[in-house]
Amino acid sequence: MIKVTSTNRSPVIGILAWLFLVIAILAGAARLGIKYAITRKFSMDDYLIFIALVLSVLQTGCLSIAVHNGYGRESKASSHEELETAVKAVYAAYMIYITCLSFAKLSALAFMTFLMQRTRKMEWVFTGLVVAWAVTAILAVAFQCGFPEPWNFLSHNCINREAWWEYFGITNIMTEIALIVIPSMLVFHIQMADAKKAVVIGCFFTRVFVVVAVVLELVYRDRNKNSTDPMLGTWEVAVCTQMIQCFAILAACIPHLKPFMDGLQSTGLRLYYIEGETSRRGDYEYGSRGKTIGHELSGLPGVVNKTTVVAHQQQPDWDDALSQNSQSHIIRETKTWVVEEQYHPEGSAGEGSAGESSVSGSRASRIIDRSSNDGRELHGSP
Incomplete structure (x- = not known):
């Protein structure tokens, strides 16, 4: 040794x-x-x-x-x-x-x-x-x-x-x-x-x-x-x-x-790849293209229904960002939400009340469309 x-x-x-x-x-x-x-x-x-x-x-x-x-x-x-x-x-x-x-x-x-x-x-x-x-x-x-x-x-x-x-x-x-x-x-x-x-x-x-x-x-x-x-x-x-x-x-x-x-x-830099996103720049993927995402929401107990929410995210209008005015450093993001709800009245509790008519096996559906302008604004330095 x-x-x-x-x-x-x-x-x-x-x-x-x-x-x-x-x-x-x-x-x-x-x-x-x-x-x-x-x-x-x-x-x-x-x-x-x-x-x-x-x-x-x-x-x-x-x-x-x-x-x-x-x-x-x-x-x-x-x-x-x-x-x-x-x-x-x-x-x-x-x-x-x-x-x-x-x-x-x-x-x-x-x-x-x-x-x-x-x-x-x-x-x-x-x-x-x-x-x-x-x-x-x-x-x-x-x-x-x-x-x-x-x-x-x-x-x-x-x-x-x-x-x-x-x-x-x-x-x-x-x-x-x-x-x-x-x-x-x-x-x-x-x-x-x-x-x-x-x-x-x-x-x-x-x-x-x-x-x-x-x-x-x-x-x-x-x-x-x-x-x-x-x-x-x-x-x-x-x-x-x-x-x-x-x-x-x-x-x-x-x-x-x-x-x-x-x-x-947390500062806004995208350092991780998020599943489902496609990036314009490789490596750490801090920017993504527009995308459509669908989510299913479960119904209430005792009610036979199905709700689908579809969100479509549009690209920011980069042409506006290039103009030399007070809005040149503001990025706006617009989202359109479509909510579709389908349900069977015979599956819900309390059906068959007096004065109401129902059709066996009938199916009612309604579609609600709502467009909203996301109010988030990202201010860049001049």
């Missing part, structure tokens, strides 16, 4: 790495399961977070190989072959780690653009920045050291890795703060109860845990930058990177939990 000592921290890295991976997988499975149970399909943000989950599994596997070959313990306790395998595994793990973070951010960004119900220049710019950030980071790690061994960070023919990771951490924090502020400002301007608004914004603020983990990573990197044995001295950094990866996936999954989505739906 391997013991944890001051010169061997590899068991700590291995155990915590797999623990964080399990948490990330459970969060991702819960998100995808809830989404499929509600909509019976997946959207772009779901595919992106699924890719992030697959990458997190691969990254944890690479890190486990590095731990098994001496990462986290003194270099002199490992053979030359083990050290070479360990640095190659760490090299691959860091590139997969950057890619995983990027897909988790893109998934959160895709969900944010849905909340805005359109993709503006700001969202395209933000997406481009995240992609450029990821590509440059992967290239920097790929060529961090000179050829023919660019993975060998134990050699002295490398770039200033401490300065590079400091830049990477700061830019990572900046993107996380943007993913907190932008959707929170969007929800802040939505008319809804303060309590629900606080819950929704609080879900976005869970990304603060990612920021805290990145700050811890930067602190430990600065503390161990002059370590004479990088294989042992960076074990705390390795734990922090696994924590960041887990929290990034977790933060992208929390806004998809059902209580949070219920709170958003």
